[in-house]
Amino acid sequence: MTESPAHTLFSFGTLMDERVQTALFGRAVPTSPASLAGYTTRPLQITDPAVIAASGLDVHLILERRLGASVEGAVLHLTDRELAAADAYEVDDYTRRRVVLTSGESTWAYLDAKPLRPAERIVVVGDSIAYGRCDPQGGWAARLAAAHIAGNEARRRVFNLAIPGSTLADVSEQTPALLPARRPDTLLVAAGINDSAVPVGAGDGDVRPDPAHVDAGLDSLAATALRHGARLVVAGPTWLDEDRTRDYEGLRFTRARALALRASLRCWCEANHIDYLDMWEPLRGNGGLLADGLHPTAEGHRELYRHVRAVSC
Template identity: 75%
Template sequence: MTAARPHALFSFGTLRDGRVQTALFGRTVPSTPASLAGHTTRPQPITDQAVIDASGLDVHLTLERKIGAEVEGSVLHLTDEELAAADAYEVDDYARRRVLLSCGEQAWAYLDANPLRPAARIVIVGDSIAYGRCDPRGGWAAHLAAAHIARNETDHRVFNLAIPGSTLRDVSEQTPALLAPRHPDTLLVAAGINDSAVPLTAPGTDESRLTHIPDSLGALAATALTHNARLVVAGPVWLDEERTRDYEGLRFTRARALALRETLRTWCAEHHIDFLDLWEPLREAGHLLVDGLHPTPEGHLALHRHLDAPVR
């Protein structure tokens, strides 16, 4: 029987400290120098006393995106048990995600648990709701862009490339060619509701239109990592089924939308990808939907407030 391949974890902070490693893992672990391009660091206050006791510090570092910057650190080579111990050590402000090191190799790293807070250049891809249909001001994505750019007009950018009518498969096929000129560090995918629809010419409860979702998400994750961008998946919004039974030849149902939501959420949890749940802000708020499916301008504003709330 061959030994399990160790996990590569990029560390730029207290996990590099031999005393912390001994406390967590019972040994100092093998490590190699490494760097992570496109990132810088900022202070992160810590309130978990156990973490403060282990590290001796009440302020750690967290990563933030910045073109041209580079963070020096080490790749720790950990067993399954040691990776689990590292997960337990990191507080809720951090989430373990895949990154692409400057050398071209992949590794885990602990990033800000709020995926939009450390972003600088965000590309949004998706369908008509992400596009902002029914809102002349551009929908939640335009509100997000305005707030994001206002925080740092010099370095922050948001590119909304959503196309009405797109399915997640469409998005996964079209996105690779769109990213390079925009130098994204965050890829926000807000699509899938069209995948959940049932054509009126083929009614029923067949779930086959959702079976490709994992493949499409996997392709998008690979595309994002190629650009060292963080993939963020936004789930569907609540819909008023009584008003969406026959929409441009499609039937949208709450059960199908919920099945899509759960498929997206489960896949993201299993693959350590960020999931933003947009269901709750409009739940039972039919007056915030123009046609039972597309948010009104006020509905889009409610979605943006929901997305922006953790940042403030």
């Protein structure tokens, strides 16, 4: 039985070449013209010999965000096997993510593997750690904003809309109304630690934050980001010093629940092809980088910023 195409993939480069398709898939696949608004391209040097042999080129193109621009290409109709072959063909600089074409159709495309590197307009939503509590300089997000905007002051923007105390449910409810005026191409969600809190005096019980609650918040945020043509990036919880965390308005935070939240966020992101930024390691084991066992100090925020820059920019 012939396998039917089950996936669409936007291509703007070598995958449109029938010779490359034949080498990868054993046939020229069905295609149709398409365009992708809000993007431009830049050259990418390729060093993988197999990819160079298949394409005949050592310079490919990679997508970069650009308000008002568009990229012309084609939609490829692929089977499960062919999509896996396309994934194997792309070098580590690319990762497969959902985009919305100019036609309104949702499809796969290969984007920069470092999610903030191609961004122009970033919206940050989240809780007190994303807000920058305990750091007069505004936390890791403010440092990210300064560096990002300095790279191109005329085009780049970062809007930090984090609110202390927010849960994933709060963020998913509030975010849709915040995006239209800011026209983001990237939505960076740094929330969830408040979902892991338990009332003071309560037993540990199930150490996992409610997975259905976490998934529902992320599902909603993913749909919101896609409607606005924005790339969703999820930042996980930071390490906490359980011996020093105190009663926060009747709530307490435990390392076990924070780790369970971290695992839930990572699992959801992997299953849904969403970028995940692990924020745990930069502070792990260093209680001196936390002001109160939970919120980073100014130096703690500097460490988080350095980490974010290294893995995502």
